[in-house]
Amino acid sequence: MISNKIENIIVKFLTNQASASELTALELWIQDSENKALFDEFVKINYAIEYNMKEFDSHKIISKLSEAFAREKKERKLKKLRKVIYYSAAAVVLGILTMGYFYRTSFFQQPAVVPVIVNNTINKGTDKAILTLEDGSVVTLEKDKVYKKDNVVSNGKELVYNKNQGKSELVYNYLTIPRGGQFQIKLADGTKVWLNSESKLKFPVAFAEGSVREVELIYGEAFFDVSPSSEHKGAKFKVLNKNQEVEVLGTEFNIKAYKDEDKIYTTLVEGKVAVSGFNSKKYMVPNQQTIINLKNGAMTINPIDAYNEVLWTKGIFSFKSKNLKEIMTVMSRWYDVQVVFQNAELEKVKFNGVLSKNDNIKEILTIIKKTNFINDYEIKDQKIIIK
Template sequence: MKELEIERIIVKFLNREANIQELNILDAYLRKEENIDTFNLFVKTEFISTSSMAEYDVDKAKETIRLKLKNKEQKRKFTVVYRYIAIAASIALIFGVTFFMMRDAKSELEITNEASIEIKAGSDKAILTLDNGNEVVLEKGKEYQEGKVMSDGKELIYVPGKNKGNSEQGLKYNYLTIPKGGQFFVQLSDSTKVWLNSESKLKYPVRFQKGKTRQVELVYGEAFFEVSPSIKNYGTKFSVLSKSQEISVLGTQFNLRTYKEDTEMATTLVEGKVRVQKGGNSKVLKPNQQSKTSSDTDKIDIEEVDASVEIAWVHGLFSFNEESLGEIMTVLSRWYDVSVFFKSEEKKKFLFSGKVERTKSIDNILKLIEETSTGQIEFEINDKIIIVK
């Protein structure tokens, strides 16, 4: 079984969302002794937790899974997996939250919500700005096609083909803007694939010029690039501009984060090789390395990272590794299109680690944070404003 698949099932199990087929898979997985340590390590390092998290009780987890499977067989209900949270006892052992044990789902801790407005998870949506200034809204249920450019509302494809206008004056640019609460995929005319996160904007040519560097610009936000190799594009290099930084590549996968409010630009290499250039300085990154640059200096800092954590959003996951609550709430605010207000600056410094699916409601994620903070963090939702107390 692929590692990503079992990780998704574990996450769904801990979030009380696994169906009976997934419970069967997890039950079989945990019957093998060699998988116990892997399961323990994943839960401890990846699921939402504070840094003081205790050891996980795998035997209790296996008992919980089998109890659920037995109940399923008896009740013959395959649509509702977790009415009563027997799993809560296992989760309590992770977090040390004794008051959370074996409660009915209806008695879960409630987040104060002053309004009935539903805060939905983000979805596929974007605004395409054409070279003539016209704007096209791209979203589920809306199709678009103009020449060799098409969209089904989930992705935007520029069909590869020869550019009739190869001169500088013939180069035409499009912009793809992703609002808060959105994400989108675009395949450029050279077959380069780009995944754009919430609150991002990409500038790129409708067609690249033959024999010249293929250059795009991440105006702001976050994007994951899977670059089409030079050998398939007349030997031309590919480069990405972002503020005062330039990334040169041949054929690779990397993530670039440069939000408007960020003081640093972070480039993370997943596969291949990239050269990061800032002013007169340049450095080459290796896989699982991240460079950081800022607008006020040409210095390039490089550190070792887990690239899979940086690109978890591409696979539909939030992944935090001892991130501050302030940083976590910034990420959540973009995806759920909400504003966040901290009553105390000290609360921003609380550190959490975890991996949670982006499809979950924000209420569920906030509950996890509240419960793992052992009463030190509370949330109040008022319209689309989240107050951290």
């Protein structure tokens, strides 16, 4: 079984984010034949395209990895190392994502089609948010922009509130993440929250001492690393939403509750939580996910790879058995674009893949196009048309 630490390094390697020390650790680990087999299986299962992988050549992937290590030892210079790892990792990911393409086109030759790109102004997402204070005033938070006022400070990536002063009167602020944005916040009790694109959180400036600590995820997606109740005189922590309530004692979990989706997903990474909604209540353990169907109120609980579900907080898109519509929904929020499918059947095509949130949208679309399941794409202003 692969440890979370090694799994994290493998994912970083595949997305061109592994440091020199991490690569060294991976090199030592993969020298063991059993570990090499685990590496082979992990990449094959998690990061190959599900429908296209008729063949899987693990030797090529491990060869690329070996080349990167060999060049690291030879050059011993960080700049050169980063360049080597960049091209090696890119080759590995592209190889994984396009093997099925070459398999298919060896039988079905098709003329190359050049994508139509008109006035392409699509940019990747960045750190940005809107802070609404208790008096209704609005503060724009942006990458590399410092903000300070009273008990709160921001470095352009994270908003930090001073340690809880135990005030009896609750005063609320709101943090809104627009499409194409992301941001982090450290609440007054020490709880850390990562907010994804198109999300909104309501929270108190300070929590009342001894009372239940409550915040509200009004909509969107957020990952919570909750300060334990033992540090707050036993006070529980709750995350409210108009359709559910999550109660915790100290844990890490993810909630996805977007306005335009008919399901709410709660994924537990560590600890224990109780999820309530529509007259149902379920207790979760790590690597479980509850799904509330907003159409009929049904609540289900399923086993899941929680680590894979929260990779977005580390700057990684991880898609495991996701259809193209789900993938494009995620992309539309991060790149702030509209996606249209000319053929509705394409929405159902499923993929496994891992990509960096720093990738250009054209690079991602080109990779998908090489799978041979879409014929073409067109970019026009802030709209992507899948053909």
